[in-house]
Amino acid sequence: MLETHKSTSAVKTTFTVEEVAQHNKPGDLWIIIDAKVYDVSKFVNLHPGGAGVLLAKNVAGKDATEAFFGLHRHEVLLKPQYARLQIGTVHGQEEIIKPLAPGQPSPVPYAEPAWLNPGFHSPYYNDKHRDFQRAVRKFFEEVVYPDAVRHEEDGKRISQEVVDKLCEMNIPAMRIGPGKHLKGRTLMGGIITPEEFDHFHELIINFEVGRLGTRGYVDGLLAGEVIGLPPVLNFGSPELQAKVVPEVLSGKKFICLAISEAFAGSDVGGLQTYAERDGDEWVITGTKKWITNGTFADYFTVACRSDHGTPPDTQNGYVVILVPRQDAISTKSIKTAYSSTAGTSYVTFDGARAPVANTLGKVGNGMQVVLSNFNHERWMIVCTSLSAQRRIVEECLKWTTQRVAFGKPLHAQPVVRARLANMIARVEAGQNWLEFVTYQMNNMSYQEQSDKIAGTIGLLKQYITRTGRETAEDATLLFGGRGITASGMGKLIENYHRTSPYDAILGGSEDVLGDLGVRQAIKKMPKDIRL
Numbered sequence: 001m002l003e004t005h006k007s008t009s010a011v012k013t014t015f016t017v018e019e020v021a022q023h024n025k026p027g028d029l030w031i032i033i034d035a036k037v038y039d040v041s042k043f044v045n046l047h048p049g050g051a052g053v054l055l056a057k058n059v060a061g062k063d064a065t066e067a068f069f070g071l072h073r074h075e076v077l078l079k080p081q082y083a084r085l086q087i088g089t090v091h092g093q094e095e096i097i098k099p100l101a102p103g104q105p106s107p108v109p110y111a112e113p114a115w116l117n118p119g120f121h122s123p124y125y126n127d128k129h130r131d132f133q134r135a136v137r138k139f140f141e142e143v144v145y146p147d148a149v150r151h152e153e154d155g156k157r158i159s160q161e162v163v164d165k166l167c168e169m170n171i172p173a174m175r176i177g178p179g180k181h182l183k184g185r186t187l188m189g190g191i192i193t194p195e196e197f198d199h200f201h202e203l204i205i206n207f208e209v210g211r212l213g214t215r216g217y218v219d220g221l222l223a224g225e226v227i228g229l230p231p232v233l234n235f236g237s238p239e240l241q242a243k244v245v246p247e248v249l250s251g252k253k254f255i256c257l258a259i260s261e262a263f264a265g266s267d268v269g270g271l272q273t274y275a276e277r278d279g280d281e282w283v284i285t286g287t288k289k290w291i292t293n294g295t296f297a298d299y300f301t302v303a304c305r306s307d308h309g310t311p312p313d314t315q316n317g318y319v320v321i322l323v324p325r326q327d328a329i330s331t332k333s334i335k336t337a338y339s340s341t342a343g344t345s346y347v348t349f350d351g352a353r354a355p356v357a358n359t360l361g362k363v364g365n366g367m368q369v370v371l372s373n374f375n376h377e378r379w380m381i382v383c384t385s386l387s388a389q390r391r392i393v394e395e396c397l398k399w400t401t402q403r404v405a406f407g408k409p410l411h412a413q414p415v416v417r418a419r420l421a422n423m424i425a426r427v428e429a430g431q432n433w434l435e436f437v438t439y440q441m442n443n444m445s446y447q448e449q450s451d452k453i454a455g456t457i458g459l460l461k462q463y464i465t466r467t468g469r470e471t472a473e474d475a476t477l478l479f480g481g482r483g484i485t486a487s488g489m490g491k492l493i494e495n496y497h498r499t500s501p502y503d504a505i506l507g508g509s510e511d512v513l514g515d516l517g518v519r520q521a522i523k524k525m526p527k528d529i530r531l
């Protein structure tokens with residue numbers, strides 16, 4: 001033992017490489033990882049990778065840094081139960097691999113949108129956006145991420161404690177976009193004012209949600225509110241808004257949007273949930289399927305038909321109603337490919353009642369209420385989906401650098417670099433297109449957006465979700481067996497590969513949206529133009 005000195009906080013001991021080398025047998029086993037000395041004498045029999053690998057000649061008493069990082073994520077060493085195996089450091093060596101400070105952007109190329117990289121410029125973001133981004137990143141890493149990992153695994157809904165903290169920052173309110181619902185609110189502790197808040201701030205929040213890498217929880221993180229509350233805000237009576245909006249935006253009540261049915265998915269006109277008038281009340285009967293957050297919702301924004309008996313293509317009776325949870329409503333969890341923390345549910349309305357005052361918009365205008373919501377929902381999905389895709393690019397760049405095969409890092413193989421090239425190009429193209437669309441949203445009224453960019457948003461979503469699945473495929477091949485393993489090095493790839501089809505379906509399926517984009521373009525074809 002050479003000396004004892006104070007490192008960051010604890011008292012640490014330094015050892016020479018030769019000293020460590022003497023501890024190389026069962027019962028007395030040390031290893032070096034990144035200049036740190038670990039005593040694994042007792043841990044060896046608990047090691048998930050087995051005892052033999054730690055007792056191997058090139059590992060026992062040796063520097064096993066490269067072998068370690070070819071097999072484990074860095075976070076393994078940061079877990080308290082493993083961090084405490086460290087007994088000191090190697091004399092004269094410095095640790096190289098350090099975790100990022102909370103809120104710090106990743107230095108891996110293409111891991112962040114270019115505007116976050118030092119020395120890069122963007123016409124879309126100012127210093128306030130940068131401050132906002134740092135604060136949101138830190139908040140998500142410290143408050144949301146541990147909850148996301150826990151509930152992606154156990155399938156339970158987002159913790160109330162996290163909901164309360166999200167609401168304290170007014171994140172659920174900001175996820176609905178700029179507007180009157182932000183008036184008087186303190187946003188992210190006051191970093192920006194409600195008047196300054198724009199769709200790029202909203203994009204920043206959605207990006208942090210997307211990069212959690214836990215797709216079920218991404219929807220469990222109150223996605224129902226992002227799509228279920230706008231119809232109340234835009235079409236509800238002032239009295240209804242005064243009651244419901246504060247309850248939902250303070251996290252005391254949960255809301256979901258109930259449109260799709262076993263009978264009607266993308267065909268939102270073909271639904272078969274009926275609302276009948278009984279005095280001052282609606283009586284609602286029918287079923288809804290794939291309703292995000294439905295299992296824990298207190299309010300259901302329900303698309304119904306009130307014209308029982310008329311042909312399904314008439315819209316005269318189409319109506320949207322806010323229905324509070326009651327005994328006549330049952331919600332059953334649907335087991336899907338992602339975690340049930342999303343609250344995906346089959347909802348049955350068995351004569352559920354809602355006051356006629358809960359009608360959102362006019363009877364017959366229900367389709368307009370539903371459609372008016374779609375552009376924003378699709379744009380939101382594009383944001384979270386693209387951010388998840390970018391996270392996968394980061395994982396692949398790290399993996400192909402640290403994983404050695406055939407004596408070289410994986411990225412020494414041209415075929416690996418070719419896959420990385422495609423992944424990077426796709427995510428960068430998507431980012432630029434998304435930022436362009438977001439800029440238009442900042443400068444157009446909602447009406448103008450529906451007219452000018454509804455088709456573009458459809459095409460953009462089609463592009464992002466299609467490229468997302470190509471990237472999922474590429475990443476799985478790069479990670480091999482680990483890409484299909486839910487824990488360890490490839491866990492984000494496995495989650496992404498399993499869940500990336502969600503984005504291609506939710507909010508309008510890929511094919512339907514591509515078609516919408518083209519149909520909108522054809523509608524605008526000038527009559528007086530020829531080849």
Ligand code: HEM
Nearest residue numbers: 038048049053059064067068071072073076082085488489
């Ligand atoms: C302080 C040192 C170490 C700790 C705390 C540790 C911990 C772990 C843990 C938690 C796992 C489960 C998988 C995961 O969560 O990533 C694991 C797997 C494994 N470890 Fe270690 N390990 C250590 C050192 C080593 C070393 C030096 C080697 C070999 C050179 C090694 C070889 C393996 C192997 C082969 C697996 C199985 C990997 C797989 O299933 O893909 N470990 N280790």
